[in-house]
Amino acid sequence: MKFFIDTANLDQIREANAMGVLDGVTTNPSLMAKEGIKGVENQRQHYVDICNIVDGDVSAEVIATDYENMIREGKELAVLHPNIVVKVPCIEDGIKAIKHFSQLGIRTNCTLVFSVGQALLAAKAGATYVSPFVGRLDDISSDGIELVGKIVDMYSTYSMSTEVLAASIRSTQHIIQCVEVGADVATCPLSAIKGLLKHPLTDSGLATFLADYKKVNG
Numbered sequence: 001m002k003f004f005i006d007t008a009n010l011d012q013i014r015e016a017n018a019m020g021v022l023d024g025v026t027t028n029p030s031l032m033a034k035e036g037i038k039g040v041e042n043q044r045q046h047y048v049d050i051c052n053i054v055d056g057d058v059s060a061e062v063i064a065t066d067y068e069n070m071i072r073e074g075k076e077l078a079v080l081h082p083n084i085v086v087k088v089p090c091i092e093d094g095i096k097a098i099k100h101f102s103q104l105g106i107r108t109n110c111t112l113v114f115s116v117g118q119a120l121l122a123a124k125a126g127a128t129y130v131s132p133f134v135g136r137l138d139d140i141s142s143d144g145i146e147l148v149g150k151i152v153d154m155y156s157t158y159s160m161s162t163e164v165l166a167a168s169i170r171s172t173q174h175i176i177q178c179v180e181v182g183a184d185v186a187t188c189p190l191s192a193i194k195g196l197l198k199h200p201l202t203d204s205g206l207a208t209f210l211a212d213y214k215k216v217n218g
């Protein structure tokens with residue numbers, strides 16, 4: 001399973017990348033706003049800065065919600081860097097835009113997906129990635145991981161090549177559950193990725209090894 005980091009924070013992206021396990025980055029307008037990146041030119045430079053840190057796919061989301069402007073904006077984003085993936089919301093014009101981008105060879109991430117039906121449309125339109133939002137479904141007493149598993153099964157049954165990118169991952173446990181249901185990618189906060197490292201037996205075992213070494217070597 002590939003790891004993407006779900007942030008527009010350059011320090012966190014650098015830190016995750018330095019671990020050597022990062023395969024890409026996802027951003028969204030809320031994450032860009034959180035970093036205080038204002039204005040189209042600054043936002044585009046920020047995407048390029050991210051691409052210059054990570055050797056992997058970087059999702060950049062269109063703001064337009066109508067077909068013509070999604071196409072214009074998506075083309076402008078796609079030429080920023082070869083690793084840019086154009087992120088498009090799962091609405092009617094978005095599905096049309098994804099189809100058009102796929103015919104042009106522009107890679108896409110269909111975002112804000114909350115049902116198997118939406119994921120079916122995204123794949124039929126030729127999306128490179130589909131992003132079911134796990135945490136936001138859990139927030140409303142639904143089962144986000146169950147949806148990820150159902151989409152994985154559907155794509156497998158019909159040999160659809162769209163990759164399942166589990167998004168809105170909130171915890172380390174979510175990452176493990178994504179592995180269990182066969183997600184292709186999980187896009188996660190840095191804290192959730194680092195949580196995978198934690199085990200008390202690792203900490204106590206290392207302390208014992210170092211203490212034993214010191215007894216003999218001083």
Ligand code: G3P
Nearest residue numbers: 006026135136167168169
């Ligand atoms: O990739 C989508 C993700 O950023 C949404 O996460 O935590 O705002 O639901 P969240």
